[in-house]
Every structure is written in C-alpha cells, then in structure tokens.
C-alpha cells in the first residue's frame with residue numbers, strides 16, 4: 001500500500017506521497033508541494049536530508065556501515081574482483097562474464113590514446129601545477145578533440161562514449177604525474193591489465209624496463225574499487241547536475257574532478273598525509289593535535305575523520321586499514337606516520353568529543369599511507385581517487401540521462417534587501 005505523509009501549514013492539510021526504496025528507505029515526495037501549497041518550498045543547505053534522484057547503483061547505510069555496488073558488498077568486491085570488473089558492474093549493472101570482460105577491455109584499449117595536440121596543452125602548464133587542475137583541464141580539453149555529442153538513446157553511442165573516457169582518462173592521469181616529475185610522456189602496453197598498464201604509464205623510466213609487481217597492482221586495484229562509487233556525494237552530484245543540462249560526459253566528469261579536489265572531499269587523502277607529516281615534524285605529539293581538533297577556536301580538523309553519511313564506521317576504512325598493514329609488510333616498508341595514524345585513531349575512538357559526534361576514520365585516513373608505499377607522491381593522491389571514482393561518475397551520468405531526469409535547479413529562500421529605488425551614483 002502506498003504510504004502517505006500529511007503536512008499542515010497554517011491549518012490547511014496536504015497529503016504527500018512517500019517513495020520507498022528496495023532497501024526500505026522512505027522519502028517524502030515533495031515534487032508537487034510548491035504548486036499545491038501556492039509557493040511553499042523546502043530548505044536543506046548541504047542537502048543533508050534531500051534525495052536528489054532515484055538510483056539503482058550504490059546502496060549505503062551509514063548507521064550500519066554497509067556499502068554495496070549493485071547489490072554486491074564492498075568487502076566481497078574488494079577481495080574477489082578487479083577494478084575493471086567493478087567498473088563494468090557499476091556502469092552496466094551486472095558482473096561481466098569472460099567474453100563481455102574481454103570485449104570491454106579490448107574496446108577500452110582501442111581508445112587508450114589521446115590526440116598528440118593534447119601534449120601541447122599539457123606543455124602550457126607550469127611543472128608546479130596541481131595534478132587535479134591539470135586533469136580537469138585536460139579532460140575538458142578532450143571535448144575539443146571529440147566534439148560530436150553522444151546520442152544517449154543509442155546504446156552503441158553510449159557504449160563508445162564510455163569506453164572512450166575509460167581509455168583516455170588513465171593516460172591523462174599518468175601524464176599529469178609525468179609532467180610534474182619531468183618525465184617524458186609515455187603510453188602503456190596493451191598486453192597489461194588496466195591497472196598494471198596505468199602503473200607502467202606512471203612509473204616507466206625512459207632508460208629502464210617497467211617490471212610489474214603483483215603486490216602493488218593488487219593494492220591499487222583494491223583502492224580503486226573502494227573509491228568506485230559512493231552514491232550522491234559532492235562530486236557525483238556535480239557530475240549529475242552538470243550532465244542534467246545535457247553537457248557531455250567529458251564536461252560533466254571534468255566538473256566532478258574539480259568538486260573532488262576540495263579538502264573536505266577527495267582532497268582529504270592528501271590533507272591526511274600532510275597532517276601526519278606535520279605531526280611527525282612537530283615531535284609526534286598526537287595529543288596536542290587531538291586538543292587542536294577539539295578546540296572550537298582553532299580551525300584545525302582531524303583530516304580523515306568524520307563522514308557526512310557514515311555515523312558508525314566507514315566500511316572502506318576497515319578494508320583499507322588491513323590492506324595498509326599488509327602492503328607495508330609485503331613491501332618491507334617501515335613508515336613512521338603509520339604509527340602516528342594508529343595513535344590518533346586509538347585516541348579519537350576513545351575520546352568523548354569524537355564518540356559523541358560519531359566521528360570515525362573515513363576511507364582517506366589510511367589510503368594515503370598505501371599510496372605512499374606504492375611510490376605515488378602526495379600531490380597525486382586525489383588524482384588517484386578520481387581514477388577510481390571515474391566508473392561511478394560514468395554510471396551515475398548514464399543513469400541520469402537514461403532516466404531522462406530534468407535539469408538540476410534547486411530553489412532558495414531569498415533573505416536579501418526588499419525592493420528599493422535606484423540612486424544615481426552622485427547621490428549615494
């Protein structure tokens with residue numbers, strides 16, 4: 001039976017339908033509220049309690065610490081699948097069989113090159129440019145080299161647009177790193193897997209051979225899977241809202257990269273390592289930084305702690321913490337900042353300030369430690385996150401377009417000046 005919500009405004013009653021999701025989530029459908037009430041809208045800055053869409057891609061329950069892509073648990077996917085399989089799952093809804101997987105990978109490889117002129121654009125950036133700025137600019141620049149807009153009603157055109165961006169994006173990500181490192185730009189090797197090939201594009205030295213390391217490939221596969229999608233977060237909502245104006249996939253993803261860059265979102269993984277390093281340089285006194293994080297007069301926040309949705313634990317953080325220990329052990333790396341991270345986590349989990357506010361380590365608290373162990377420099381961390389999130393952005397963009405969602409355009413409540421007469425400049 002359809003559930004109904006009743007609302008009373010100034011003594012007048014209204015009934016609003018309730019939408020129920022497949023996991024029993026309830027939402028009051030307010031689409032008709034403004035029209036039926038003669039102008040009443042809702043207000044929810046930061047969209048803390050606003051559902052912007054119906055989606056069949058990712059389910060998460062922040063209270064129970066559940067994260068599932070297309071119904072499959074993140075724990076099982078991280079353990080048993082590789083990144084490209086998960087990308088296929090997110091985008092097309094089902095896990096691929098061997099034939100589908102081979103075709104998908106072949107089609108991506110066929111697109112794993114960019115126009116030589118892209119190099120000229122990259123050349124124009126100073127070496128010091130942040131890789132996220134470079135990546136968003138180059139992704140946007142791809143529009144100029146692939147100008148035809150996608151007919152989203154054509155399955156084949158949609159598929160081609162998807163493999164095109166999946167093929168080109170790792171090249172741009174690796175090149176953003178190589179530019180910064182002063183290394184000659186390099187293409188990968190079609191004989192390698194998607195993640196291994198990316199590592200080759202990043203790390204192959206002009207004078208030496210690239211040697212695959214299965215520990216590094218596995219760890220990166222896992223990290224990218226964990227970042228694959230996270231329903232309507234800031235960057236994904238950005239991708240959907242930009243795409244809702246029917247801007248293309250490259251433009252939408254480029255906007256998503258910019259949203260991800262901020263330190264409250266994807267930029268947190270870089271901020272975590274910078275924070276841990278600063279604590280180490282300052283003598284390793286974690287208690288001092290705990291006090292700073294709790295001091296309302298101090299802008300310092302414990303980076304990598306807290307999450308808009310997870311109020312119990314972040315399941316990705318659990319997987320990453322174990323993976324960080326394993327990778328460091330297997331690679332024989334003794335990283336002193338891991339010790340500082342463990343101390344901070346222990347102190348925060350016992351501190352009433354963090355307990356009361358339900359602040360737990362998030363996915364980024366340990367991811368930077370693994371990236372460091374893999375030889376990826378700090379300023380590349382957020383770009384790695386973007387590489388992992390790309391399938392999620394694509395899946396969400398595709399879903400939004402195929403569901404024929406209307407252009408995204410929130411309302412506001414105006415709190416500015418009421419009408420006033422214009423004064424000539426000499427009378428002001």
Ligand code: ACO
Pocket residue numbers: 263264265266268293294300301302303304305306307308309357359362363364
């Ligand atoms: N350190 C100290 N205090 C914190 C922290 C933190 N990391 N996070 C939240 N708080 C406090 C706030 O000061 C606030 O306290 P108050 O109620 O006394 O005013 C309370 O906890 C609630 O915080 P909000 O900012 O309202 O929570 P919100 O859900 O809006 O923000 C966010 C979530 C942005 C992730 C926040 O916890 C934060 O800034 N964390 C650090 C940055 C970070 O790690 N971001 C990565 C998020 S995961 C991702 O994007 C992949």
